[in-house]
Amino acid sequence: MNSPSPWTPMDSLGEALHQLRMSGLFYTRSEFAAPWGLALPELPHMLMFHVINVGECWLELDGMAPQRLLPGDFALVPHGQGHRLTHTPGAECAPLFDLPREALSERYEVLRHGGDGAAAQMICGAVRFDHPAAQQLVGLLPRSIHIAAADSPHREWMPDMLRFMADEMRALRPGGETIVTRLADILVIQAIRAWIERDPAAQGGWLGALRDKQIGRAIALIHREPSRDWTLASLAEAVAMSRSAFAARFAAQVGMPAMQYLAQWRMNSALTELRERSVPVAALAERMGYQSEAAFSRAFKRHTGLSPGAARRRSA
Known part of the structure; x- marks a missing residue:
């Protein structure tokens, strides 16, 4: 995936x-x-x-x-x-x-x-x-x-x-x-x-951020490992930036804070998994870095307006 x-x-x-x-x-x-x-x-x-x-x-x-x-x-x-x-x-x-x-x-x-x-x-x-x-x-x-x-x-x-x-x-x-x-x-x-x-129009925003050597790498790391226990500090360290400079540049280029982007990406990835695979919700919660199925389900519903089960049924 x-x-x-x-x-x-x-x-x-x-x-x-x-x-x-x-x-x-x-x-x-x-x-x-x-x-x-x-x-x-x-x-x-x-x-x-x-x-x-x-x-x-x-x-x-x-x-x-x-x-x-x-x-x-x-x-x-x-x-x-x-x-x-x-x-x-x-x-x-x-x-x-x-x-x-x-x-x-x-x-x-x-x-x-x-x-x-x-x-x-x-x-x-x-x-x-x-x-x-x-x-x-x-x-x-x-x-x-x-x-x-x-x-x-x-x-x-x-x-x-x-x-x-x-x-x-x-x-x-x-x-x-x-x-x-x-x-x-x-x-x-x-x-x-x-x-x-x-x-x-394609030179700014999220597309422009992907071209940025450091912010683009941070986005790629989030995409590749959404379940990793990322923090603002660990993302900044991974792209050789200070925490404050990274936070400001990420938000300015992407249009949202890095931690919000991470949460959104996790939920979008989870939605794709639910649509395409029969993975159990508990296993998906663990894969997305959540400590419990209940915590994942609450976050998923906040993001999509649906429970994981309802999202899977609607897709089917």
Whole structure:
């Protein structure tokens, strides 16, 4: 659960990206012909992405200018906001769930819609990241991220990867869904990394703190060993800072005191464990550094509003 990334020990941002592993994945291979328009519903806690293989389309989100997507482009809508895909801005849209779809597997379907005009083909997906580091990172993302093929520093290999992804979705060979999932992992992480590199909004706050040599290391230590009996003094000592300087810098960069961040991280990690594993609550309490199951349950309910048992039942 808290295993470090294979990258350098000081690469705290790399560790956060390392935790971006998808779950709740669902794909649609969409084949459109103008005139067409598709209204996608709100999907809370999900990230939706669109990869354009053939033709072009327009992505419309309320309150934002339409974005034109061309072959090889990748668009990410990180917060599950409802949006529209159209052959031209302002086109009439049919709700996604009102259209017939061909289910090819439990997580994969084909959608065909439109008239007899210009064709557009794309791969669309809805994914979720459950790891607390991933959730924290996703929460900082803008309403949409658009990676244009023409502007991508990886335009040499991106088209080949997109073609490979489209071929796997058409052929449905054994293991094809696993390959598509791994490729989608790469595309989503690359989109997030591109946003971090180019958007000034990504240079401060928690992301900025991850880049700080000492504060980033302290965050990485908390992430790796949430059950350790950390104190403000021991964290400061681990990153070679005085207690007062560490406390002030951590709070200024992260936006909360170090001990509050530790408690929050423990509860988020515990929530992920309850969702993904059948670990007993008493064992989880010990793993998170609590002396008793009752103390852990009280802290968990303060943080989440639910008892550990209720959180597990709701997830199921």
